[in-house]
Amino acid sequence: MPIPSRRGVLFGGAAVAAGALATACTGNDPADDAPAAQSAAGGGDNEKPGRAVTIGFSAPAADHGWIAAITKNAQAQAKRYSDVTFRAVEPTNDINQQISAVESLISAKVNALVLLPNDGQQLNQVARKAMDAGIPVVNLDRIFPDKLSYRTWIGGDNYGMGVAAGHYVGRRLKEKGVAKPVIVEIQGIATLPLTQERSKGFADALKTHGFSVTAKQDAKFTVETGNQVAANLLQAHKKIDALWNHDDDQGVGVLAAIKQAGRKEFFMVGGAGSANAMREIKAGGLLEATVTYSPSMAASAVKVARLVAQGRGMTDLVELQAPQSITLASETVTRQNVDSYLPIGFES
Template identity: 80%
Template sequence: MTSNVGRRRFLLTGSLVGAGVLATACTSNSEETGNTNQQSVSTGGDNDKPGTKVTIGFSAPAADHGWIAAIAKNAEAQAKQYSDVDFKPVEPTNDINQQISAVESLIAQKVGALVILPNDGQQLNQVARKAMDAGIPVVNLDRVFPDKLSYRTWVGGDNYGMGVAAGHYIGKKLKDKGVAKPVILEIQGIATLPLTQDRSKGFADALKTYGFEVTAQQDAQFTVESGNEVAGNLLQAHKKIDALWNHDDDQGVGVLAAIKQANRNEFFMVGGAGSANAMREIKNGGVLEATVTYSPSMASSAIKLARLIAQGKGMADLVEKQVPQSITLASETITKDNVDQYLPLGFES
């Protein structure tokens, strides 16, 4: 991800499939009535049936990155599934002040709910709080607002879990190979973002269980160009490498290019997010052996949740009458063994 980007990925057609688990949680095709004990509760009915007309405002960074492009496409496609949703996206931008102004325009229009993926949660916290104070529920997507009063529900990926998944893959493989003091490199996205810090912590914590630690770490801003430059510098600085974790498959295009240019293949690499090109690299064999997911299907889920909240509904498969305050998607590890299963869901970098 980048300050211009948000974090990680799947194609439009796959996004709705990728959101399947959560979508199932949001809808129910039949009504069940508990009659075995007093704790059994009748669940909600079909939440996908047309209900009260609602307007959902949407704001996200500019789609100059594969994952962010998938986020915008998924949100729009999901909104189109509902005849009772009027979808109002504002112009995507990587300028903080412009995004604040765009959100303020949606507040002025008195939309029924807002879905916001902020360029920076800290800097957009105040305008999100303004929406909540005006009675407009905010579904905070991916980059979290620090003030819980600034959003009704947060939905996003498991950044710490991404790091843990990558750390376990690398740690186990090196341990099985009997490597005593491995050289492990880490290429982050944007170092100042909490999501990046969570990923790095999860990675370090997982490696620690194998007695390993990160040898060198550098951020690459979630761009292909920076990925290429940073990887080139790290390759020059380390004549022997055992493993590399790159946080983001979009910037990974540049990382892989640098590796190929340097003609280095003594190590293996793990990616992050689940892009289609990363999966193709995994399928073909080579340095990139795995990637850990961070699905942009979360945008589809955010629209579903915003609609339910605006209509005063809960998630039909849950006992509770309201949508939960926080929903975290799981991070999965894609390898050559299961890549064919995930490839149709990959977003293009």
Template identity: 80%
Template sequence: MPKNVARRGFLVAGAAAGAGALLTACTSNEPAQPASAPSPQQTAAGGTDNDRPGTRVVIGFSAPAADHGWIAAIAKNAQEQAARYSDVEFKPVEPTNDINQQISAVETLIQAKVAALVILPNDGEQLNQVARRATDAGIPVVNLDRVFPDKLSYRTWIGGDNYGMGVAAGHYIGRKLKDKGVADPVILEIQGIATLPLTQDRSRGFADALKTYGYAVTAQQDAKFTVESGTQVASNLLQAHKKIDAIWNHDDDQGIGVLAAIKEAGRNEFFMVGGAGSANAMREIQAGGVLEATVTYSPSMAASAVKLARLIAQGKGMSDLVENEVPQSITLASETVTKENVDKYLPLGFES
């Protein structure tokens, strides 16, 4: 897919907080006074404080251009997390939405012989080969978000639960409509970029969750994770459906445009669920309009990716785990933010 692939939606101020929440595993949890002598397994699970300065490592970083809130939050989370470590030299390359330029940028990091690479590819399939070249050169790759199809191309993958996002949105909508006694609801779905596997996973999770309530998606249309595309797609759907019960919009960045179209049309007979967890979406939820919830997809994953790359490059594991090495994959949970819990999540929201 040679076209530019920019993307959406979640949580900026959580550079340290988000990574710390996911990987508190990197500090010791040993009890001060064990009741009895520890077994070999208990000893292995103890671990040490992995945040102490260790071997100096250079971590390369490549991601798409920050042309919307979620990607901007990815870069900020990674940069801020790296700055926390005196033993890390952070080496980002110029962000770009051009596939060939990103390949070239990653190749410069391979030539520089960095200790580890963190890569959020514009497209996992098209950057798979250059990631494989890095691993073949002995450089561990932490694959962020959009996955490389060849598992030999990365040491560890970390990302959000796209299927889980769809499930969470589907359960919120399905449960609410079922409680209201709606028998044949009109449910609309505004996707992100339809060709991306992550979008397909979100749609599949949404359909599977709705099915448990006896519901199905009435109409589905893809946008491009941008404000402009959100406005256009929402306008089309609003004109085509004179009565709507619920909308799931995959991405809170494009959701700005979706909400603008809804306001312009003067429609409020339905409720909407967003995706990713932007700060502006959470403020809309607080205000009590058609947007009632959003399901999270946190850019704090970038901070955690840097943290994992450091551990791998230094030959460390995650000290709350029994295993000696960092896991091969880590999937973040997708959480549902509503008016009842939005105050808890708002400090972590990224700005669209």
């Protein structure tokens, strides 16, 4: 998983209906088969073409399934609009190269900029430069510390991911009648705020069921490390009742280690919502659920950037302008609803 920090107004929860963004910010061309377009619906006047705009886009290199899906979702959504020219710069994991790339978009005078920074702190200044130049920035996922550096932030809910996973684990253990469960947690990178938020949400939710985490270790968001960490935890705990893995990409390695060890006495919950994880869930194996942190947020970012650049708001909201921040809800995918989520799952 990437290195974001998530903040904002809950969108898709109590205050705003879950489909508001998709309904309000629709495309005007027929839907294609891209994952980003699966849930698009009619949205009043916003469905009609508006003023032609150019949207610049910059993101890290696609060396991770979730990051690759971010770019694909953004590209697919932009293609839906006859009034949008999508100008993406070369993806890179080098901070200085991304700064230079964003500066090139500023020089090109794009009408809006969708930016997923490698590091929000280090790209804060160039994002502020864009805003000062009159180019609204839609800050995707990894937040800039200076609110003057972005017009709208949109991303997922890390704390909510932990809460969703914790409640699923707690309820399942109660159903199974387990009194003193061994609960194992495999994190991404332990020092990151996003990981700490996920772990806190997990612990808080478990506490409401009378449970706590027995052991946790970080796996660096890689398949290889996920495999190594899972193997170590399996060796250290001869009996496990439940396991939560923060990231479905590293989960490929976690599942491989579990299968290699021949362990079947526990159930597992994943994180992020990869198609690979969803197929495992559908097959009815050890992986019972995953909690979403969907890269479809990139498609929503393009939708918002288009509206902001055209001076339009979301037709399902009373306010005339798009919100300043949008936090997407973390949803729980199980065997019962997996078919509904598979179309927007990303490939690990």
